[in-house]
Amino acid sequence: MSTSESDFAADTVTVAIDVCGLSAFVEISHADVRPDTLVIDSKGGNDNVSVDPALAGLIQVSAP
Numbered sequence: 647m648s649t650s651e652s653d654f655a656a657d658t659v660t661v662a663i664d665v666c667g668l669s670a671f672v673e674i675s676h677a678d679v680r681p682d683t684l685v686i687d688s689k690g691g692n693d694n695v696s697v698d699p700a701l702a703g704l705i706q707v708s709a710p
Contacts, residue, residue, distance in 0.1 A: 652676065652678050653678070654678055654681065655678075655681065656678075656681035656682065656683075657677075657678070657681070657682045657683075658682070658683045658684075658685060659674055659682070659683070659684050659685070660685040660687060661684065661685070661686050661687065662687040662689060672684075674705065677704055677705040678705075679703065679704060679705065679706075680706070682705050682706065683705065683706040683707070683708060684701075684705050684706070684707045684708070685708045685709075685710070686707070686708070686709040687710070688709070695709040697709065
């Protein structure tokens with residue numbers, strides 16, 4: 647379901663990244679700050695994952 651209103655339910659978005667040479671761009675709309683989490687999976691590679699610090703005010707982020 648696509649809506650512009652919050653459901654206040656905990657959601658997890660997992661992004662598995664397989665990029666060679668270029669950066670990846672992901673856009674998430676209508677995140678709930680506290681219960682929602684973005685998980686960035688670099689597939690165990692020797693990668694540098696960086697996230698804009700401003701994102702912390704919009705969604706929880708994990709890059710294991």
